[in-house]
Amino acid sequence: SQKGNSGSAKGNELENLTIMLDWYPNAVHSSIYYAKEKGFFEDEGLNVTIEMPAETNDPLKLAATGKVDLAISYQMQVALSRSENIPVVSLATLVRHSLNGIMFKKESGILSPKDLEYKKVGYASSSISEAVVETMIKADGGDPSKVKMVDVGWNLMPAIATDNVDALTSAYSNHEFVILNKEGHDMVMIPPSEYGVPENYELILVTGEDTLKKKKASFEKFWRALAKGQEAVNENPEEALQVLLDHENDSFPLDKEIEMQSLEVLLPLMYAENLPFGYQEEGSWNGVIDWLFDVGIIQEKFDATEVYKNIMPK
Amino acid sequence: MTLELKDVCYSFVNEKKERNQVVAGLNLTVCQGEFVSMIGKSGTGKSTILRLITGLLHPEKGTISVNGKSVELGDVGYMPQRDLLLPWRTIIDNIMIAGEVQKGLTITKEKARGWLDRVGLLEYENALPKELSGGMRQRAAFVRTLLTGKEILLLDEPFGALDALTKKEMQTWLLSIWQELDQTVLFITHDLEEAVYMSDRIVLLSSNRSLEEISVDLPRPRTKEMQHSTELVRQRQELEKKIAYDYG
Amino acid sequence: MTLELKDVCYSFVNEKKERNQVVAGLNLTVCQGEFVSMIGKSGTGKSTILRLITGLLHPEKGTISVNGKSVELGDVGYMPQRDLLLPWRTIIDNIMIAGEVQKGLTITKEKARGWLDRVGLLEYENALPKELSGGMRQRAAFVRTLLTGKEILLLDEPFGALDALTKKEMQTWLLSIWQELDQTVLFITHDLEEAVYMSDRIVLLSSNRSLEEISVDLPRPRTKEMQHSTELVRQRQELEKKIAYDYG
Amino acid sequence: MIMVKKWLQSYALFTASACIVLLVVELIVRQGIVPAYIIPAPSNVVIAIYSNWKPLIFIHLSATMLEFGIGFTISVIGGTGLAVSMFFSKTIEKLMYPAVLISQTIPIIALSPIFVLWFGYTIWSKVAVTVLISFFPIVVGTFDGLRSTDKEYVELFRSMGAKKQHLFQKLHFPTALPSFFSGLKIAIVSALIGATIGEWLGASEGLGYYSRRMSGDLNSEGVFAAITLLSIVGMILFGFVSLLERRFLKWKNV
Amino acid sequence: MIMVKKWLQSYALFTASACIVLLVVELIVRQGIVPAYIIPAPSNVVIAIYSNWKPLIFIHLSATMLEFGIGFTISVIGGTGLAVSMFFSKTIEKLMYPAVLISQTIPIIALSPIFVLWFGYTIWSKVAVTVLISFFPIVVGTFDGLRSTDKEYVELFRSMGAKKQHLFQKLHFPTALPSFFSGLKIAIVSALIGATIGEWLGASEGLGYYSRRMSGDLNSEGVFAAITLLSIVGMILFGFVSLLERRFLKWKNV
Ligand SMILES: Nc1ncnc2c1ncn2[C@@H]1O[C@H](COP(=O)(O)OP(=O)(O)OP(=O)(O)O)[C@@H](O)[C@H]1O
Ligand SMILES: Nc1ncnc2c1ncn2[C@@H]1O[C@H](COP(=O)(O)OP(=O)(O)OP(=O)(O)O)[C@@H](O)[C@H]1O
Ligand SMILES: [Mg+2]
Numbered sequence A: 001s002q003k004g005n006s007g008s009a010k011g012n013e014l015e016n017l018t019i020m021l022d023w024y025p026n027a028v029h030s031s032i033y034y035a036k037e038k039g040f041f042e043d044e045g046l047n048v049t050i051e052m053p054a055e056t057n058d059p060l061k062l063a064a065t066g067k068v069d070l071a072i073s074y075q076m077q078v079a080l081s082r083s084e085n086i087p088v089v090s091l092a093t094l095v096r097h098s099l100n101g102i103m104f105k106k107e108s109g110i111l112s113p114k115d116l117e118y119k120k121v122g123y124a125s126s127s128i129s130e131a132v133v134e135t136m137i138k139a140d141g142g143d144p145s146k147v148k149m150v151d152v153g154w155n156l157m158p159a160i161a162t163d164n165v166d167a168l169t170s171a172y173s174n175h176e177f178v179i180l181n182k183e184g185h186d187m188v189m190i191p192p193s194e195y196g197v198p199e200n201y202e203l204i205l206v207t208g209e210d211t212l213k214k215k216k217a218s219f220e221k222f223w224r225a226l227a228k229g230q231e232a233v234n235e236n237p238e239e240a241l242q243v244l245l246d247h248e249n250d251s252f253p254l255d256k257e258i259e260m261q262s263l264e265v266l267l268p269l270m271y272a273e274n275l276p277f278g279y280q281e282e283g284s285w286n287g288v289i290d291w292l293f294d295v296g297i298i299q300e301k302f303d304a305t306e307v308y309k310n311i312m313p314k
Numbered sequence B, C: 001m002t003l004e005l006k007d008v009c010y011s012f013v014n015e016k017k018e019r020n021q022v023v024a025g026l027n028l029t030v031c032q033g034e035f036v037s038m039i040g041k042s043g044t045g046k047s048t049i050l051r052l053i054t055g056l057l058h059p060e061k062g063t064i065s066v067n068g069k070s071v072e073l074g075d076v077g078y079m080p081q082r083d084l085l086l087p088w089r090t091i092i093d094n095i096m097i098a099g100e101v102q103k104g105l106t107i108t109k110e111k112a113r114g115w116l117d118r119v120g121l122l123e124y125e126n127a128l129p130k131e132l133s134g135g136m137r138q139r140a141a142f143v144r145t146l147l148t149g150k151e152i153l154l155l156d157e158p159f160g161a162l163d164a165l166t167k168k169e170m171q172t173w174l175l176s177i178w179q180e181l182d183q184t185v186l187f188i189t190h191d192l193e194e195a196v197y198m199s200d201r202i203v204l205l206s207s208n209r210s211l212e213e214i215s216v217d218l219p220r221p222r223t224k225e226m227q228h229s230t231e232l233v234r235q236r237q238e239l240e241k242k243i244a245y246d247y248g
Numbered sequence D, E: 001m002i003m004v005k006k007w008l009q010s011y012a013l014f015t016a017s018a019c020i021v022l023l024v025v026e027l028i029v030r031q032g033i034v035p036a037y038i039i040p041a042p043s044n045v046v047i048a049i050y051s052n053w054k055p056l057i058f059i060h061l062s063a064t065m066l067e068f069g070i071g072f073t074i075s076v077i078g079g080t081g082l083a084v085s086m087f088f089s090k091t092i093e094k095l096m097y098p099a100v101l102i103s104q105t106i107p108i109i110a111l112s113p114i115f116v117l118w119f120g121y122t123i124w125s126k127v128a129v130t131v132l133i134s135f136f137p138i139v140v141g142t143f144d145g146l147r148s149t150d151k152e153y154v155e156l157f158r159s160m161g162a163k164k165q166h167l168f169q170k171l172h173f174p175t176a177l178p179s180f181f182s183g184l185k186i187a188i189v190s191a192l193i194g195a196t197i198g199e200w201l202g203a204s205e206g207l208g209y210y211s212r213r214m215s216g217d218l219n220s221e222g223v224f225a226a227i228t229l230l231s232i233v234g235m236i237l238f239g240f241v242s243l244l245e246r247r248f249l250k251w252k253n254v
């Protein structure tokens, strides 16, 4: 590897940073692994440790307590954390668009959200997923109370693959959708933004309020390195992915085909025209906050600038 | 019911595969209605012989038969040397156990209580075994054996833990039952007086595994008074001498 | 070591809170070097008295003292009525147990083997208790008690499961040890001859909880021959008569 | 009444210590030493239970209890049944013991897709997890208990001509009870956990579902409300088995 | 060699049945009756193990075994220690039994942030889960075993002036062994599962982590490769405890 092939003179003074992923390593995290492998973090004087969570909400809580410096989480979840007094701040977005949506087999005959009436929809425990489905059905002129929602726990894919539910939400266009298609199911996906749910940043980089005060400068360095990694990924996805695969390959046989497709889905969703990579806009945050308030998940609106601070120059 | 042992051999084999031949070529017949006592030094194999007769152990060689038929489990009434009362059952439930496991045998509570009364344990019918003294437990085990209602009884030191007086009561009682029901009894005891008083015949098991038979010359029925008769004392002394010579 | 019981009372209380007064106002003294036998009908409280003396049970009333000092656990050597050999230990390990739990007592393997040999169990030193006959187990338990090395011995029917001959061997052996070590012995037995042969004094426990003392008039040392002496037989018969009258 | 008083007396120390611990936690959380989204203040958990008690008890607790009830019953019947069969037949023992053992070494989560395939999101998937988790302690307890019978007693019974069935009923069964109850105490607690884990495989009610859902909504009070109820129920169930045990093994303590 | 042969003979039936079951599964999967991403063809599982055996064994299995080893050791020492203290002191019993019980009624995953907060992503969070899961059977087994001593033997020992410590060593301890081993057999299997569950709380190696990770990718061969290894290890561990048990309780079977 080319690790530390430049600027390694200050190698013994590297500052330690930990980042907790939202889930196990996959294509979304290519930039992080690429930056680490290529020594971009070291060049910035950072030694980055990557952790994986037990539960999708652990990264948020642990970032808030300062147990990890950085974490990857979801915009909606971070907005919700405000109302639960969990002091986290979003620093940047990794995926600017929703990966979530309603997903079903083509043969199910479902065409739009209102067709879900009298059907079973599987979701992973959270009120937000439920609200997404409700909003979409309402927007489509259907009656959300006629949908049977099933919390399918850890088993999103098996739930629909075995026809125990008719549709899925909380499943991602870059992961479940790709895998299910590969397994021979002809899947269709409806993005929530088409039916009344505000477009949102699916994955964002967060930290604890206190941590931010202490390590703002380091986070800026971190982001510079990460953005560099992301650029490389964007320019040469195949090679970047190989870095991730190689890193994982000594213990896990990741499916290259799936990860490549996943990355292809992701890349366009990670950039916005005229904005630097990762830059967050107040409008997006306000949209999410308003919607969460409207569907009753948060009881009070709050100022969006409390939850996000961009760490990159515009 | 006649009990017949022919050329019976038995060995215990321990972990290290060492054989301990305990019964070697034993021949013994106990006729219908006979009362035979077995005496012998500790560890000569008396209890083992009873376990062989019940069918719990199988002879390596030789045959054991009842009325000419090979003996089977459940054919005889057996009172083991240890009382083996079930610790979780009251005394009355302990003695009624045969009625629960033997086909075609019902023991009414009245009957059981009657027999308990006979051995002086009626007030302990609802006590647990551990609330009883050693001798009381032995009497309970004795009653339990009688209640099996078998025609052949194998009794392994049934009165060993009893005081002189209680023992004598039990002896006359056992004799009366035996006579009434015309049972066949093989009886292990260490009390020579008891052996003489109770038996038609005494078999003496020597340490060299050989067996000697001594017939008892006392008239039947044996009355209470005979327990102190000079004739009994004389026969007992004779037996004692024989033993002193034989055991060696 | 003098053992003294003064006005001792004891009751068992069962689940239903019913009291069973087993020992009522008992007075008994066993002097230093004395050999006292206790006889009495089954269930009169002999074993309970021993358990009281060991300190396992505490009298409701009265005092129990050794040399004027209130008795404590571990003061006396106690052989319970049941053999209570630990089923997971070999015989030799069973009899050496006192050396493991008594402070300041060491029992060498040689010593233990020597004593085993004395009771005829040497070839069974490595056998488990369940591989032994009833009488063999009793002998092992007896040796275990002797090896506690106590000056006061409480023996609950130590020879009850032994044949006449083995019993007599054990008796003379016990007497010789007793004399040699100048021990104080309280001995429960159902064998009147044994009581007479062994004791300086016999205490007779009646069903009404009262106690009668009978002194034995045989010279010391008691020889092997005395086991068959007419004097012994006479005293035994006297005792028997007394019992027949008293027990009632 | 007397029983309650006695209970309170014997567990006074525990109750006191528990109160102190809760008080300390309350203080720590209020002082902000541990954030409330990790460990909530006990008072808030009580409030969360109180303000939600109707659905908590009538919907979630009762759903969990139903799963638990069915699963535990199956475990007890099936587990003792298997142990008894294994006791009577070496063939069954050699065949089934390894199979049961394998079932215990498999992380349930890994099996969850199979459960979903077989049972869907019916109550049976939760029951299956409950059974899977609570079965083994009962089998081991009962089987080891049955094997511990004293051979001398067996001989006594056999000498009376007792059939295997009698031997079992009158001797092996009572002998096995202490060990069986040890297994049962472990199993009843596992079964409750089993029901909650089962709910994580997919459910729409139950305390396991509730706790996960609350965790998804970042509501730690809700999570602990469910855990608190589970603990209380678990202790009651355990206490119940202990009572039964004392009742059945009364002869030991007389 | 002789032992292996004997073992093979006595488990021949099981081995045969297992082969048949595997064959049937193979057929079912190949026929497409059950999709391979739910239950993989056994042959493919073997291939998955074979082609990945190095990381599976040297990284994941060894990580899991380390967690298991530390956790189980702590459980055995701590569990017997607690049981012994409870046996000697009613106060400790009344204080600790409910506390241990509560710890058993809590679904661990619901507490994952607390574990992480306390132990971080070190091996100790996995060890903690292992301990939490395997502790209880040992406590119950040992405690119930200690209490089962025959009072007459206790009297015999006390009459010799035996101290509590002697009573324990020479009497209570040997008496408790059968029940202790029952608990131990349950615990050793639970501990293995505990280690895998612990890995779900955050890990980067271990068979539990591996299986969950594979399951997230719907890679059922990978999941079953891990499960297969876990089962084999579980059976070996159980067999080992059973051997120990037979060794220590040899006097029962002579
Ligand atoms: N653990 C106990 N619980 C309740 N009652 C008991 C207990 N032990 C003995 N008893 C009662 O105390 C009385 C005396 O018993 P003890 O064992 O002292 O008699 P014993 O004189 O030794 O009789 P034996 O000659 O039969 O051994 C009996 O009535 C018995 O029922
Ligand atoms: N289960 C067993 N395993 C091995 N050896 C045994 C077993 N039972 C008895 N023995 C041996 O068999 C021999 C005879 O034992 P048995 O119990 O028949 O003697 P016994 O004549 O009844 O003696 P006692 O008068 O002492 O009761 C003894 O040497 C004993 O060690
Ligand atoms: Mg015998």
Ligand SMILES: [Mg+2]
Pocket (backbone or CB within 6 Å): B133, B134, B135, C046, C047, C048, C081, C156
């Ligand atoms: Mg007695």
